[in-house]
Amino acid sequence: MKLKLKIFILLYVCEFNQIVPQSTYTVYLIKTAWHVGISVKVDSFAVRKLKVLDYFKEYKFADIGWGDEQFYQEPGTDILLALKALFLPTPSVVRIAGIKSGIKDFISASDFTVKVILTKEQYAKLLEFIEKSLAKNAEGKYLITSREYGGEIMFFKSGLKYHMFHTCNTWIAGALNSAGIQIETHGIITAAQLYRELIKTGEVIKPAG
Numbered sequence: 001m002k003l004k005l006k007i008f009i010l011l012y013v014c015e016f017n018q019i020v021p022q023s024t025y026t027v028y029l030i031k032t033a034w035h036v037g038i039s040v041k042v043d044s045f046a047v048r049k050l051k052v053l054d055y056f057k058e059y060k061f062a063d064i065g066w067g068d069e070q071f072y073q074e075p076g077t078d079i080l081l082a083l084k085a086l087f088l089p090t091p092s093v094v095r096i097a098g099i100k101s102g103i104k105d106f107i108s109a110s111d112f113t114v115k116v117i118l119t120k121e122q123y124a125k126l127l128e129f130i131e132k133s134l135a136k137n138a139e140g141k142y143l144i145t146s147r148e149y150g151g152e153i154m155f156f157k158s159g160l161k162y163h164m165f166h167t168c169n170t171w172i173a174g175a176l177n178s179a180g181i182q183i184e185t186h187g188i189i190t191a192a193q194l195y196r197e198l199i200k201t202g203e204v205i206k207p208a209g
Contacts, residue, residue: 025123028103028205029198030063031111031191035072035168037065037095038130038175039103045120049127052096052134052142055154059098063106064130066171068162069093073146073155089161093145094134097153111191112208114198118179126179133171135159169194176201 028039039061040046040053046062047053056062065072069091099106107113118126135143135157143157160166173188183197195208 023120025118025120027116027118027123027126028107029114029116029172029194029202030107031113031195031208032109033111035065035067035095036172036191036194037063037097038126038172039063039099039106040127042098045123046127049124050131052094052131052156055151056096056098059100061099061103061106063097063099065095065168066092066133066158066160066162067095067168069145069157089163092158092160092162093155094130094158095153095155098151107206110206112195112204113206114195114202115205116176116181116198116202118181122179122181126175129175129178133158133160164189173197 025045026041030037030039042053042056042059042062047057053062072093072095137143145155145157147154160171162168167189169191170185170188172194173183173185176183177185181201183201188194188197192208
């Protein structure tokens with residue numbers, strides 16, 4: 001009789017107080033070529049917190065990075081632009097690439113990939129960090145600087161400055177740190193330095209070569 005009463009009380013509490021496990025969200029830190037990006041699933045929660053993802057609703061994932069405005073949008077590898085970006089504070093952009101085929105193919109083509117699991121609160125803070133990196137006009141609209149592949153890749157004006165001590169890798173570390181992930185942000189200049197920090201807190205899906 002006592003056992004039945006305990007079961008009844010437990011079911012009652014679960015039903016009326018809605019005790020459910022806390023949601024978690026997965027993000028992927030993916031390096032391709034010169035840059036490391038944050039890949040997130042494009043769902044209603046992400047779009048609500050990071051409204052720029054409204055441009056990418058037809059995609060499964062979005063890969064988000066930040067970098068020097070000129071160098072990031074240059075189709076080739078311009079060494080002079082790279083040096084300028086390092087030694088002078090320069091304007092910057094946020095790059096977002098839509099991923100239609102799922103994340104596996106994107107990971108397989110990467111130089112390295114690290115997976116990080118976030119709580120809902122942490123994930124919201126991460127998206128808010130990215131949102132704050134985007135510049136807007138007086139009407140509150142995002143400033144598109146260029147499009148590639150019919151809008152599969154879009155560049156948006158950022159209000160941040162890029163320089164040697166604030167690179168795309170510093171930005172990634174700052175994004176994770178804002179979400180409450182214990183990761184060093186000072187002195188994170190190169191992708192190799194960032195990778196050494198990421199493997200302390202995340203799961204390596206594809207190791208650096």
